[in-house]
Amino acid sequence: xxxxxxLISSVLFMVSCHxxxxxxxxxxxxxxxxAYGVLTITSSGFTKEDLRVKLIEKDDxxxxxxMFDVKFAAAMPVTIDxxxxxxxxxxxxxxxxxxxxxxxxxAGGKPYEKYIIRxxxxxxxxxxxxxxxxxxxxxxxYRGAIKK
Numbered sequence: 001x002x003x004x005x006x007l008i009s010s011v012l013f014m015v016s017c018h019x020x021x022x023x024x025x026x027x028x029x030x031x032x033x034x035a036y037g038v039l040t041i042t043s044s045g046f047t048k049e050d051l052r053v054k055l056i057e058k059d060d061x062x063x064x065x066x067m068f069d070v071k072f073a074a075a076m077p078v079t080i081d082x083x084x085x086x087x088x089x090x091x092x093x094x095x096x097x098x099x100x101x102x103x104x105x106x107a108g109g110k111p112y113e114k115y116i117i118r119x120x121x122x123x124x125x126x127x128x129x130x131x132x133x134x135x136x137x138x139x140x141x142y143r144g145a146i147k148k
Contacts, residue, residue, distance in 0.1 A: 033146065037128075038077070054066040061089075064083060094126055097122070126146070
């Protein structure tokens with residue numbers, strides 16, 4: 001009986017695990033853009049619904065890209081909050097185009113070199129955030145509606 005309780009407890013612990021990356025406070029002179037949408041892993045068709053994404057303009061003309069409660073596969077035992085720093089961007093009218101390559105993401109304050117961000121391209125409009133990139137060898141697309 002004890003073994004069954006321990007097994008159930010460990011499974012529940014694994015299911016509820018979450019690697020947290022604290023959000024940096026947004027300063028008065030910084031702009032932030034937040035959306036909720038769907039992450040699709042295009043190679044497998046896996047989707048993560050209601051994924052929160054946040055981009056913050058930094059003083060050094062780059063952006064920080066946060067992705068919260070991320071999973072890349074149904075069998076992934078934990079979710080992670082990921083930070084992708086040093087994302088370049090350019091404004092064009094009402095749109096912001098952002099980009100990056102060879103960026104090492106962090107989760108829980110630790111670098112994840114195995115999942116280096118490649119070919120990151122995205123766009124922020126008045127009502128959406130769209131981006132595509134590779135996490136290591138894993139291609140993905142995100143589409144989300146701006147939080148108002």
